[in-house]
Amino acid sequence: MKRNHLYRFLLVVLLGFSGPLFAEGDDAKIVLTFEKGDSINTCKALVTSNDTPVKEIEVKLYVQRMFSLLPVGDAVATDEEGISSFEFPNDIPADLDGKLTVFAKVEDDENLGNLEAKGQIDWGAPRVSNDIMERSLSGSRSNAPWILTIVSNIIILGIWGTLVYVVTQLFKIKKLSRHLAKK
Amino acid sequence: MKNEQEDSNRRKFLKFGLLAGGATIAGLALQQKLLGDSPDTSGKKVKVLTAEGKLMEVDSSLVTHHAAEEAELTESQIREGIAGRKFVMVIDLARCANERKCVEGCQKMHNTLPPIEYIKVKRMQDAELTAPYWFPQPCYHCDNPPCTKVCPVDATFKRSDGIVAVDSDRCIGCKFCMAACPYSARSFNFGRPEQVEFNEKHPMGDDNCCSTKSSTVGTVSKCDFCPGSAVKGELPACVTECPNGTIFFGDENEDTVSNGEETFRLKELLTSRAGYRQFEELGTKPRVYYLPPVKRQFPFEEAKEVHNKEE
């Protein structure tokens, strides 16, 4: 009796797992691995169905970008062992956090449908920094070219200084009269 | 005896059925976890032109969204720009068919009415013997902007993410930047009555991602590369609205541009398609590149009507 229960239990579990499999057809998986080489880095995508490797499936590699996925290279079909090997370029700029998020996808396959695997790796090229703080004519108020700031201030101070001097001279005229009046 | 046996069988069957159903659900959940998220369909359709030249509708969920932490920017961020980004645009002149969906989409995004157009589509013909082509022209967000040079109050400025922005709370309306722009990319809000009425009925809300509150009368406004969308990982209105995927947008630091459906490495695209910038010799260093109308996917067609005849 107990063995009966065990068999029933196993059957239920299998059926449970097979539910989705029956819905899609096969138990297909894609696994993405990274292999660092001396001069070339390689990505390998392993496609299996029911734990057996599937060959001649087109796999595409993508890198996550700000607005979309960037395709990397052409689609590579899986070989005898169900593995697609991709030479990963080393000139793709990294994300803001310094890494690259890589996707391996099987798209619209008749049997396997859509499969997707994701991984993070730090094979990105260094990002260029944006520096707009250098002094320029187009810059903000505090980023004016030194020479412009210095020369304009010298000119303004020079001319207004002269005007102030002339005005003080006027007051000197006034003083002269009072001085005489006092006499 | 037989009834008992039948009842017990039925009970067993029910129990088995429930278990199987529960296991199926559990199995599905487990499968999802192992194999990664399957994209949820959003139900929204977007028209795209495939590489073969077919016009088709795809679900907009095929554009992967990059969820940002926050969709709102602080005051200093408005002046500084979105960190680490350097936006760039590529416009494929071989694909532009004067649909003007970019113009309409931009007007909808910024609540402007015709004849105000931040992106204009012009009919260009370089010489008598050369072919005419349609020329979408937004603000180029130049790296050596002649407009920010002349602004007396720092109301228009270059951000670190490449965007040349306008602070509508600072602008004094002298229009010197409009005089200085060789591409006539800027617009002024003269308080056109229909526009004022429209803005009152459709307030833009806080809108602090892009400081250009074009509804401010007496100030200058223009294309702003939709930073409010960019910070949410969405492409600008003109990019997504174009049925032919003419406009590509992206981050130069990532060396990638996309029109929502196709994504390319920026440098590869520009070198293989001989990209150029308009009036390069003026030295303004625009951030918008054009791909010449070579190998057009459909022939050039003249406009069927004159637009914006109403005052």
Add this chain to the structure above:
Amino acid sequence: MSEHKINTEPTTYETFTQEEYMVMKDELLRPVQHIGKWGKVWIGFLVAVCMCGIYAYYIQETKSKYVTVALRDYTMWGVYISNFVFFVALSLIGVLMSAVLKLTNFEWYRPLSRIAEVIAVAAIMLAGVSIVAAMGRPDRLHFLFLHGRIQSPIVWDIIVIMTYIATSMILLFIPLIPSLSTCKNHLHNKPKWQMKMYAWMSFGWEGTAEQWKILKRSIRILTIMVIPLGVSIHTVTAWLFATTLRAEWDSTNFGAYFVSGAFLLGVAGMIVAVFVIRKSYNLENYLTPMHFDKLGRALVLMSFIYIYFNINEYLVPAYKMSGLHANHLLDLFTGEDSTLYWSVVFFGMFVPAIFPLFKPMRKPLPLTIIAVVVVIAAWFKRYLIVIPGLSHPYLPIQDVPDSWRHYSPSLVEMTIVAATFAAMMLIVTLFSRFFPIISVWEVAEGKLEGKDEIINYK
């Protein structure tokens, strides 16, 4: 005055008792002393036009600018800006007629210098008014001072204009001080506040040798300084256009071209002002046909210089007919602006260059007619620099309403422009009613020093 002071300089202007001087003083103070019916009508008329202008500005700021003003996205600068350039040009009259002539010892400047300085101050103030009328957000005017960018040509323009206003006002005021004393001492039947004003403004002037020394030195410093300053304001104003990439304004010539045009306008403006003042105030003895003769010759000289710059500005690009300039040049020479362009060339440059070569043309009335024509042509010349300059952008204008293609100023704009003219003339008129428009002591000084040619032609 202290009798014990020993001085070797010829002084005693105030105590100069010669009959001639008394007559001179009376004649020159008459406009201040007495205002006739027509004088009042004139002021009333100017005030009325100014009121219209204020009302027009009120309409402009409260109603939609799209409706009241003809500016649009492509021609975003209109008559306010060309009017601004005109007034900045006119304000160089102080540089030319006052400073340059003074320093080059052309004695016939003496009756003219104060007139020139008043017009200069009035014109530059109205230039500021014109530019504020053009601003989209005049309520944010203070941002120019709070957030100003030193890299912007507008900020340079503001700095030089403010400096020029200050310098010109001081340069107007300092030589006025001795005249204020004259007013205080010799006017009668004037309201108390007016007499108090003279006393207060004369800074205790008594005509002592020391005071004269300070006065003369201050005048000399400012006279020297105002020349580069005046040239600067118009050069910087020219740079508002020349610092843009627009083909019509992308010219190395612009600074000098504008300044030479300003000198021409200054001479023409001087002729008109002298004629009007001479006739209205009966000052024929001081603003004599000799002045007109000299001013006529100056007009010819300035015209030829201006023609020279115009040839460089228009004929040389026309020879090349570069694609960047072709649309604009053909428009001016043969297209929609051609009538205006050739009228301006003929009346604004050819007429003042050729006609005053003949002596009969240098008599007061004919010369004044020529000068009026030159002033009008000069205003339209600035219009032709600004508006066609905006009508031919690099990228073609397409798909816009008609009002966006062709600019013609609206009624509101023209009213405000007319009001700026009225306001300028009002300032000059009011000044001449409170202060002697001809500098008494400068004329007397010249006479005393035996320089007869300040009034009489030798």
